[in-house]
Amino acid sequence: MVAYAPFKKVSTGSLWGSLARALSAPHPVGRYSGYLRALGVNVDGAATVTDVHRDTADSVTLTIRPGRDWRGFAAGQFVNLGVVVDGVRHTRCFSPCDSEHRADGQIQLTVKAHPDGLVSRALYDRARPGMDVTLTPAAGEFRLHEPRPRDVVLISGGSGITPVLAMARTLADEQGWRTESAIRRVHLLHYIDRVEDLVHAAELRRLAALPGIGVTVVTADEAVGGVPGAHGLTGRFTAEHLDLRAPWAFGPDSVAETYLCGPAPMMDAVRAVYAERGREDRLHTEAFTAPAPVAPPQDGPPTGTVTFSASDVTAENTGDSLLEQAEGAGLTPAYGCRMGICFTCTAVRRSGCTRDTTTGAVDAEPDQPIQLCVSAPVGDVDVEI
Numbered sequence: 435m436v437a438y439a440p441f442k443k444v445s446t447g448s449l450w451g452s453l454a455r456a457l458s459a460p461h462p463v464g465r466y467s468g469y470l471r472a473l474g475v476n477v478d479g480a481a482t483v484t485d486v487h488r489d490t491a492d493s494v495t496l497t498i499r500p501g502r503d504w505r506g507f508a509a510g511q512f513v514n515l516g517v518v519v520d521g522v523r524h525t526r527c528f529s530p531c532d533s534e535h536r537a538d539g540q541i542q543l544t545v546k547a548h549p550d551g552l553v554s555r556a557l558y559d560r561a562r563p564g565m566d567v568t569l570t571p572a573a574g575e576f577r578l579h580e581p582r583p584r585d586v587v588l589i590s591g592g593s594g595i596t597p598v599l600a601m602a603r604t605l606a607d608e609q610g611w612r613t614e615s616a617i618r619r620v621h622l623l624h625y626i627d628r629v630e631d632l633v634h635a636a637e638l639r640r641l642a643a644l645p646g647i648g649v650t651v652v653t654a655d656e657a658v659g660g661v662p663g664a665h666g667l668t669g670r671f672t673a674e675h676l677d678l679r680a681p682w683a684f685g686p687d688s689v690a691e692t693y694l695c696g697p698a699p700m701m702d703a704v705r706a707v708y709a710e711r712g713r714e715d716r717l718h719t720e721a722f723t724a725p726a727p728v729a730p731p732q733d734g735p736p737t738g739t740v741t742f743s744a745s746d747v748t749a750e751n752t753g754d755s756l757l758e759q760a761e762g763a764g765l766t767p768a769y770g771c772r773m774g775i776c777f778t779c780t781a782v783r784r785s786g787c788t789r790d791t792t793t794g795a796v797d798a799e800p801d802q803p804i805q806l807c808v809s810a811p812v813g814d815v816d817v818e819i
C-alpha cells in the first residue's frame with residue numbers, strides 16, 4: 435500500500451525511471467498514483483478499503499478511506515467506485531450509507547452482490563482491507579434538502595436502503611446541534627423480502643431508539659422478529675403502511691419531504707400514492723436501475739450505420755443505445771450507471787444524430803460529448819470510441 439505513504443524526495447530522473455518500471459508491470463492503482471503524484475500529476479480519487487464486512491449472504495459493506503482530495507458527500511448522493519476486475523478497471527455508482535458528518539472522513543458503501551454482476555460480485559468475493567480503489571467526487575441531486583425539512587419520510591426497498599440510511603444517520607447526528615434542524619419527526623420505512631436480507635440491523639435498532647426517529651422494517655411474507663418497528667406489518671408497500679407509521683406525512687400542517695429509493699415496482703407504488711394525494715412535489719426519488727427508455731417515434735425500423743471510429747469498427751444501427759451497440763460489436767467501453775447519470779461512458783459524437791432515450795430529444799451538433807448509455811443513433815452516426 436503506497437498510495438498514502440509519505441513520499442521521499444527523489445530526483446526527477448530516478449523518478450521517471452521508477453515510473454517506467456512501475457508502468458511496465460501490473461500493480462495496484464495506489465502504486466501508479468503514488469508515482470504520478472510525485473511527478474505532480476493530479477490523480478484524484480485513489481482510495482483504500484480499510485474494513486470489509488459481509489452483512490448477509492449477498493451483501494458486503496466496505497469502509498473506505500478516500501484520498502486527500504476528497505470533499506465529502508451530502509446524504510443521498512452517490513460516488514463512482516473504480517475497482518480492477520481481471521486486470522480491467524470498472525466503475526459503478528454506489529451511495530454512501532454513513533452520516534455525512536462522519537468524524538474520521540471515511541465512507542461506508544454497502545454493495546448487494548448480483549448473481550451475474552461483474553463488479554458487485556467481485557467486491558463480494560474479493561474485497562479485503564488494504565485493497566486499492568478509486569472514488570469520484572460525490573454527485574447527484576438526490577440529497578437531503580437545505581434547510582432541513584422539519585418532517586422526513588424515508589422509504590426504501592432492498593439495496594435502496596443505502597442513500598436513505600445516510601439521510602437517517604445524518605439527521606440523527608444533526609438533532610440538537612444544527613439550528614435549522616428542528617426535526618420533529620423522521621420515519622424510515624424499509625422493505626425486504628426476507629429477514630435474512632436485512633443489512634445494518636444494529637444501526638437501524640440504534641436509530642429507532644433515538645427520540646423523533648422511527649424505523650419500520652417490513653418483510654414480504656412474514657413478520658420480522660427482533661427487527662425494530664415491524665409490529666406485524668408484512669407485504670409490499672401500501673398507503674396503509676405509510677398512514678400507520680407516518681400519519682403526520684399528509685396532515686394539513688405537514689411539511690414532510692419524502693425520499694424514496696428501491697426497486698421499480700415499489701417506487702411506482704409509492705409514486706401512485708403521492709400522485710393520488712397530490713403530493714408528488716414532496717416526493718424525491720433515486721433509482722439504481724434505468725427506467726424504460728422513451729419509445730422512439732413510430733417512423734419505421736432503425737436505419738443507418740454506426741461507426742466507432744477510434745476502434746475502426748462499423749455496425750448496422752439496431753436502434754439500441756450506443757453503449758449496447760458498441761458492446762454488441764465487441765467493444766468494451768467503460769460505463770457506470772447505464773442510465774445517464776454518472777457520465778462514465780461519455781464519448782464524442784463526431785457526426786450524425788442521436789436521440790436521448792430518457793427524454794426522446796434528438797441532437798445532431800457535431801463533435802459533442804454524449805453519454806453512450808442513453809443515446810440511440812438516428813441514422814448514420816460516428817462516435818469516437
Ligand SMILES: Cc1cc2nc3c(=O)[nH]c(=O)nc-3n(C[C@H](O)[C@H](O)[C@H](O)COP(=O)(O)OP(=O)(O)OC[C@H]3O[C@@H](n4cnc5c(N)ncnc54)[C@H](O)[C@@H]3O)c2cc1C
Pocket residue numbers: 512526527528529530544545546547548550551552553554555593596597720721722723758761770771773775
Ligand atoms: C445512483 C446509483 C447509486 C447506486 N448505489 C448502490 C448502492 O449503494 N448499493 C448497491 O448495491 N448498488 C448500488 N447501485 C447499483 C450499482 O451501481 C450497480 O449497478 C450494481 O452493483 C450492479 O453492478 P455489477 O457490475 O455487479 O453488474 P453489471 O455487470 O454491471 O450488470 C448489472 C445489470 O446490467 C445488466 N448488464 C450487464 N452488462 C450488460 C450489457 N452488456 N448489456 C445489457 N445489460 C447488461 C446485467 O444483466 C445486470 O442485470 C447504484 C446505482 C446507481 C445508479
